[in-house]
Ligand SMILES: Cc1ncc(C[n+]2csc(CCOP(=O)(O)OP(=O)(O)O)c2C)c(N)n1
């Protein structure tokens with residue numbers, strides 16, 4: 001089963017876009033729920049975002065350097 | 081592991097796993113953007129909730145905070161009712177009216193979380209007081225954070241719990257931070273359990289990440305409380321492994337500190353300590369995951385309240401004490417039956433005495449109200465009652481926030497407290513408990529709590545300067561969940577007090593110092609006779625009804641308390657219809673409407689600054705409903721109440737100013 005992970009609503013202000021600064025795992029890596037999966041930049045700070053499922057990271061939809069709206073799918077995890 | 085049944089240990093383990101997994105599931109729902117609102121989570125603190133609640137029995141109680149999911153699951157609330165509440169569903173434990181910060185379920189012994197830091201402590205002490213007064217064996221465990229220690233509510237609630245040996249376990253979850261602030265920045269002595277000694281009871285610091293240590297400490301505390309040796313303060317050292325609230329990345333928690341506490345994770349430690357087998361772990365984990373997955377799926381499609389139900393659960397409807405009393409709307413004397421002439425202080429005293437005699441749940445709580453040889457409160461209303469009801473005249477420390485909280489907690493448990501302040505001005509100190517707790521608990525609990533609390537407060541400018549003089553009505557009339565009355569004579573005072581005691585909602589009664597008819601040392605200069613012929617028979621004056629004091633044709637004068645008497649002095653010469661508004665919340669628009677439609681003119685008379693007063697509300701209400709009616713106000717100027725008599729007299733509206741106001745409005749509309 002595929003689980004889509006969305007850009008979390010971590011901004012302080014409504015409607016701002018959040019930037020991916022760095023992925024902390026590569027496509028194909030096994031990932032665990034709760035592990036730091038990527039780093040994002042909000043309007044307040046740079047912070048880590050935790051992976052929401054156990055499985056394999058199959059797709060990264062938003063590359064580092066890109067900014068997207070809250071709710072945009074950023075990664076797909078194949079759950080075993 | 082000696083002494084413990086395997087099943088018991090696995091039960092505690094499963095509870096902690098359930099809390100952790102519930103919180104993680106919720107966290108990821110937030111990350112997904114599926115869940116509304118905000119959350120305060122407790123990953124890392126599971127052992128405090130489970131250790132304490134395991135030591136309680138099902139009819140013991142807890143109070144909680146904004147961080148209450150773990151407490152709820154530990155006290156026996158189901159993950160489904162909790163998840164539904166977080167989604168704002170009608171099927172949630174508070175019918176979606178509470179939300180994450182206010183989860184609770186009265187049928188399971190958990191008061192909805194109190195999200196005002198330390199606000200649950202006086203409430204819990206009041207619940208414990210009710211158990212003591214009613215000889216019930218229950219105890220209350222009140223959860224709060226390290227941040228609560230600096231609040232006045234902690235000090236006031238804890239002090240009263242101490243002086244009355246209440247069955248209250250004060251559970252401080254010391255997770256080293258209040259929001260982003262480390263305890264060392266806000267406490268000189270950060271050993272919180274030390275505080276207990278200064279209040280005269282036992283405190284203990286416990287490893288809050290060791291569920292058995294917490295359980296054993298709580299068990300001991302429960303036994304002490306049941307034996308009448310409460311309260312006990314438990315400081316549980318723990319650590320929050322997640323943000324303070326949902327957007328908090330925890331940058332203030334140093335990495336090495338986080339890692340050190342990760343090594344002390346309460347669930348992993350307990351698993352190692354009880355040497356959990358792979359099979360046991362698998363079984364529990366699968367069960368928890370299945371339960372939570374099902375709860376999330378159902379919560380996502382659970383029915384939401386309909387927008388038309390917005391105003392439901394604000395007030396309790398059913399009268400908690402069925403009574404077959406005479407209800408009289410606008411009596412001068414009772415129909416038949418004999419009467420005596422009584423002043424307001426005497427009439428109130430008589431009403432309180434009768435109610436206390438009739439109903440063992442009624443008690444008085446306040447300052448200087450129960451001291452033999454004392455004053456009977458600031459204005460003699462409770463004089464001598466301690467002789468007849470020594471156990472039910474609760475004489476408090478000078479701690480308005482605290483004892484209004486205690487009264488609210490006791491009312492919530494079914495008692496009928498009468499709480500009074502010596503001067504209305506002190507209600508500002510009590511207002512957190514009155515407005516945030518007493519008035520809102522019914523709503524936040526989805527209509528499952530009633531707070532039949534009667535509050536009394538003397539008001540009015542009487543030669544005491546600015547801080548013993550304000551007319552406080554304005555500050556409490558716009559509070560949903562609260563009723564407000566203001567009697568101008570002895571008949572109404574007694575009748576409204578009785579109605580308030582039977583109402584089932586918090587009712588605040590304002591009394592005017594110049595109208596009490598207090599005698600002897602407590603007599604007031606400039607007092608006005610507000611005595612009435614008070615029936616010997618039982619009667620109530622219904623809340624929500626105004627009274628027409630004089631019928632007239634040309635103008636309607638609306639007043640309450642002292643101003644009714646001043647308006648009456650000029651009513652004849654003006655042919656004014658004088659309405660004693662008397663119930664300020666709710667307002668009797670029916671009686672007011674009938675009069676202003678007849679006269680076409682309304683003059684509202686208020687003691688207190690003109691801006692933002694109750695008069696403004698009445699004026700707006702008339703203008704909206706009957707736009708052709710001319711409305712004006714006679715009130716005090718926008719200044720604090722002065723001391724010097726010449727200024728005080730200029731401040732307080734009097735008969736001349738009322739007369740002038742009336743003539744002006746009549747001239748304007750005729751000229
Ligand atoms: C009276 C009051 N002041 C401020 C807040 C805002 N606030 C919410 S939680 C919190 C920190 C509370 O810290 P603590 O009591 O240690 O509890 P913890 O969050 O650590 O569980 C603050 C300041 C509040 N809810 N109530």
Ligand SMILES: [Mg+2]
Pocket residue numbers: 225226227253254255256257258259
């Ligand atoms: Mg804290």
